[in-house]
Amino acid sequence: MQVNQEFKPTIVAFCCNWCSYAGADLSGTNRLQYPANVKIIRIPCSCRLNPMFILRAFQRGADGVILCGCHPGDCHYTTGNYYARRRMTLLFSMLDFLGIERERTRVEWVSAAEGAKFAATMNEFVETVTKLGENKRLEDLRCKS
Amino acid sequence: MKKCPVSQLDALFASVAARQKLYIPAGEAKTAAFQPWQEGMKLTDALNTVRSAKDLFFPQVENLVNFKVTGKQIEIIENRDPSEPFVVFGVRACDCRSFDILDKVFLCDPVDTYYKTRRENGVIMTLACTEPEETCFCTAFGIDPTDPAGDVSCWMDGENLYLRANTEKGETLLSELPMLSDGDAPAADKTVFDRLPLKNLPLDKFGGEHMMELFKYEKWAGLAESCLGCGACTFVCPTCQCYDIREFNTGDEIKRFRCWDSCMYSDFTLMSAGQPRPTQLERFRQRFMHKLVYYPSTHDGEFGCVGCGRCLQKCPISMNIVKVAKTLGEETT
């Protein structure tokens, strides 16, 4: 039995339907690999992401959460990602203020044409979170059985 | 009666802690709490802790049982929080009296085994009061703060800690402590207690007799008007015993636990048909009727309040049992 099993973080990626989810599809179509620990949840727009969802993911065992949306100015709904940007900036700052590793959260703008960027972002994010190790500061032990 | 020099207090605590977990009131005055004793920990300057010693016997959150569903099978898994023998030192007379009240609720049939186990495992070492706060009114309920009950009663003066075992558990505990010698505490100076501003709280009208009259009393509205509906009073109260049973789905299993509830909360005793006490007025009334009328009416006139004064200190808008008792007590005469 391997004693020192490699740590594989759980990553939740929230992707807006119009740009980033399509970008993720494109990286699939181009067979660009990124780790399987990234699981994507489709939301209509980055502005749909409630901070509660992020905390929920950490509670349930996620080690990193990333939000991908259309580039500012390109939102399908015109302004959604601008609101998302403010909300996430403030939320991340607050988590940082509480001493929770700021590298566990990220926002990245990925257009429907940026399949390569999507894969690269995910690879890099997984690497960052793997280095950080298990999420201990925002964990709910009840969910770790 | 035994004694131990104050200078040897650390050794005494170390000796107790060597055998079982020991909790002492520690920390800054404004956040004092019963904390597991560690080397070098000092007793708090505060007269009393923010939360009472009730927490150690009836914790705010406590696991009851787990369920696991696989296919169509439901498995029931025992998941009690472990309880081990422990000693709590420095319980004041008021808090000690609260256990009489809690026992009558939790140890009557059907017995609450979670509470019972902790009561059996816990040894209460009380500490007599010498410098009460202006918010103290335990004497109104016939409690003598200079002569507290408990498994072991303690007195402290500048030089010595005096200890008297009151129960078998107490005797056993003291017999295991080598640094004790024989000695009697000097007589307590009770004069300061006569100066307490709230000592003559009018309680004659309470109890079962005037129940409906008090229930319908029109001044409840004015009293409850500013209540925010928070649970600060109930959660610092040593005698509040309401809890809610809830479940948490971890995805793998269901964890059933209980946690304190507060009658001040809008969803207290919420039922499918709705809220039996729809406004804060009814919920506010419930709390004080329970402490001053319902509880005594079913427990031989014993009040559900011990006069610790915590709610007087902690209510955000300074509404409390004393103001209620005075308003009701004076005017319904």
Added chain:
Amino acid sequence: MQELIKAKAVELLENGVCDRVLGWKAGEFFYDVTPAVFRSREEIEKDFVFGPFCGANMSKYLIAESRKEGKIAAFLKPCDTYSFQQLQKEHRIRRENVYAVGVQCEGMCDIDAMKAAGIKGILGADGDGGTLTVHTLYGDKSVERKTVLAERCKCCKSKKLLGCDEIIGGQGEELESNRFAQVEKLEAMTPDERFAFWRGELSRCIRCNACRNVCPACSCEKCVFDNPASGVENKAAANSFEENLFHVIRAFHVAGRCTDCGECSRVCPQHIPLHLLNRKFIKDINELYGDYQAGADMDTRPPLVNFQTDDPEPSVVHERGSEQ
């Protein structure tokens, strides 16, 4: 001051300007003052007080009171008026049912600060100006008034009375305050130190909801933490995650709306410095999106329902952190 206010209360009631008066009612001691609604001259003359312990923010009561029939007169301190105006901005208060009287404030005292100074068994206090004589069970003590001021009053942001129908005690000015000093101190710590600090503070939380229920910004018809459908509801924090969750979400929900009245920290029975969470948001908003004071006016769009196309990216949080 108290006499001026009492006279005004009676006058408003008897002139028919209002049929109720929201003010402070004397308690058992000089410090346990309760917000109360007065309906007659007799009640006012008997129990109405205004003094150094009238810290409660009265604005939140006006949500319910302004929806009742008739008109209520309310006495509001400068920080209360910010909340009062913010609540109007959110359409929570019916302004037409309120007669707002602004009362100037010299800063409120904190009974716990007195106790922390080692004074026990406090029965009463008197003396004007700088020094207070405190009568206790154990004799008289004297204490500097400024040392027993509430923390929030030591760094008061403004003495301005906003949107009142009338003012007692004169209009004040916005003040230069160093209210972000503590936030800055925390920001300068390492993440580990910050984590340890907040764990130490938040682990004392007993989820009594006093902070939420007193908060004028937390005036939801139904709070997400009371709503079983929200997915975050709980009556007690089962573990450290839920302690964090409650306070982070609460701070987030009031971000951009919190006027920094400081009530959350005043009422916390466990003395958790909750206002620091709100101030962190205020500081971030000011730095990232331009100065904004909730409640200062009726028109400016709150920062969380607003944006600029060139707002900083969320990575600013990471970058800012790495500079340290």
Added chain:
Amino acid sequence: MSDMTEIVKRISGVNPRKCMKCGKCSAACPAYDEMDYHPHQFVDMVENGRLEELMDSKGIYMCLSCFACLERCPRSVEPAKLIEAVRLAVVRQQDKNHLKPEQIPGLLDAELPQQAITSAFRKYRK
């Protein structure tokens, strides 16, 4: 020299990249004909690393600091501030003896306060 360019930009607070080369500064300049380089060229030269030539030019002292260019510029580039910064840069140069002791006798004038000569000597003999 690029450091010098940065210093000139910093002390003037001018961002030459904002210039859209419309020439309105030079059109408004009352001293245009006296200068070897003209206001729009100042901006261009700072931006394109020709600061040394500019510093050597006599034209910079022909600028009257009337601020017409600054007032008229549609892009708020403010050339007058730039030229003042260039003049300062010249003055602040180390080891450039702008005023030699032997020149002083020629400058002496009964009308001129002695103090002015002393100051100038201190200032320009570095």
Added chain:
Amino acid sequence: MQKIGVFVCWCGSNIAATVDVQAVSDALAKEPGVVFSTNYQYMCSQAGQDMIQDTIKEYGLTGVVVCSCSPRMHEATFRKTCEKAGLNPYMVEIANIREQCSWIHKDKETGTEKAIILGRAAIAKVHLNAPLTAGQSPVTKRALVIGGGIAGIQTALDIAEAGFPVDIVETKPTIGGKMTQIDKTFPTLDCAACILTPKMVDAAQNENINILSYSEVESVKGFVGNFTVTIRRKARYVDETKCTGCGLCTEKCPQKKVPNEFNLGLDNRRAIYIPFAQAVPKVATIDPNYCTMLKTGKCGVCSKVCTAGAIDYKQQDELIEREYGAIVAATGFNPISMDKFDEFAYSQSPDVVTSLEFERLMNAAGPTGGTLLRPSDGTHPHTLVFVQCVGSRCDGGEKGKPYCSKICCMYTAKHAMLTREKYPDTDVYVFYIDVRTPGKNFDEFYRRAVEEYGVHYIKGMVGKVVPENGKLKVQASDLLGGQQLHIDADMVVLAAAIEPDKSARPLATMLTASMDTNDFFTEAHPKLRPVESPTAGVFLSGACQGPKDIPDTVAQAGAAAAKVIGLLSKDQLTCNPCVANSNELMCNGCSACEKVCPYGAITYIDKDFRGPNRTTLRRRVAQVNPAVCQGCGACTVACPSGAMDLKGFSNAQIMAEVDAICK
């Protein structure tokens, strides 16, 4: 409890090569609520779809999970499949195990494990799905065009041609807009009036077009397909139905000293006036600011001379309310005020004019009858200086507009060319920063001005203009020549920047249509939806969306009309059912959601609720108009109480997915 069917697609070997589809369908069969689970080679094939439909019927499925390619590929397909089998299409969820799993992983074990988790997340979501029905809203088959310039006229004509009634609301007494004031048009040099006035007449005569001139929009309520608009018909003190447009009154009116806005104040008109000869409607209007009768009650000349009895001094503003299905904003532009550019001496000399004023000075119907004369002394000018980019391309703020006004390069070339053509004895200088002439035959036009007509184009700007001894002393820089020029000019013409009409901002507020910082209307998408506002049912035509010349304006006007026709040709609008929904019991009425909604889909009403103890509480609550909501979800996060939720992507659904993924 739902009865869920799981269908795992192999996609040939696309999925099956790196995902053990059998293992996936077996694993998912064990999930709570799953009553059927299978895998098949091509789920999207007819056989695959038949299998889904048969299973729905046989097992009475209430939910379907298809593990296959991206939902962007076949979600619609499988929704239709299920709908045909009697299952609500919104009870279908897709687990994307191709693009986001099999195609990006090489290891079969990894791929299978991930596919199972993605399947679980979809199952967890379906458990919370609710049947959704797309709402329908009727369409009022009438359009409103706000603004009667060339943009508005063209849009109205195109809509009317398609058979839909259109109203044009124009604030001036006549339609026609800025184009009526223009002399000739670039690059063909057609006479503007010759090409515009026939269109104005067409509009007036078209049965489907109703022109509401001298009118303004007062308020707009409703949403796409169902707008209710209140229009103020300003009192013109002349009965439109009686006036024949004979013009006698405008000759007899004794008040002669009214600055004529049509000629930009270069001459005067009477207090009762018809703006110009070809005005539509050709009806006189009394200017209440100058009319002696209206001001003092003494005069009445016009009434006496009017044989039709059309004068009515007692006329009042009238408010009319109309229903529309679509609204087109065509509010146009204005040249900016020259007050801030005193270096050009606009306020000091009448011989410094703006380009639009120059148009009037060149126009046969203008104050000089088409002969170019100096406004100061009526003499013939010999030297003319044109200054481009006055107030355009500025640093923003105080100085002027940050954008390029786009049309000035071309009209300045036109003015220079026409001047040289008509008066070969003139010297014409054009000072430019850049000459921007993209457009068909545009650069050729500009080159002709230089090469054939000898216009002096000088790169550089004018620094100051000083009137002196009847001349205008122009000091300018010649950047290419490296010199400062001093020209003694007779006239200076300023190409003033253009800005959106002042009425656009309040109109945008009424329409809940968004605007940029320069007060141009924002388009729904800058590239793909350039003639639509983000607010459904509101369309943009002409310069109100951005600076444009006439060809661009007409093109956009037609495009906007096509969009309107597309909308009005529908009897019912089908709404996206995944829209926001406000739980009124929890709504605080705080307006946060309303502020972030880009579509103006949220409104507030006061509503009575049952309170405790038989009381009634009146509360302000949000209402979402499902016909307008596009389902972005911005409001759901802005709402602190969680009263606002999004159908199809509810808080509970997303959290269930999170739980399933993190388990």
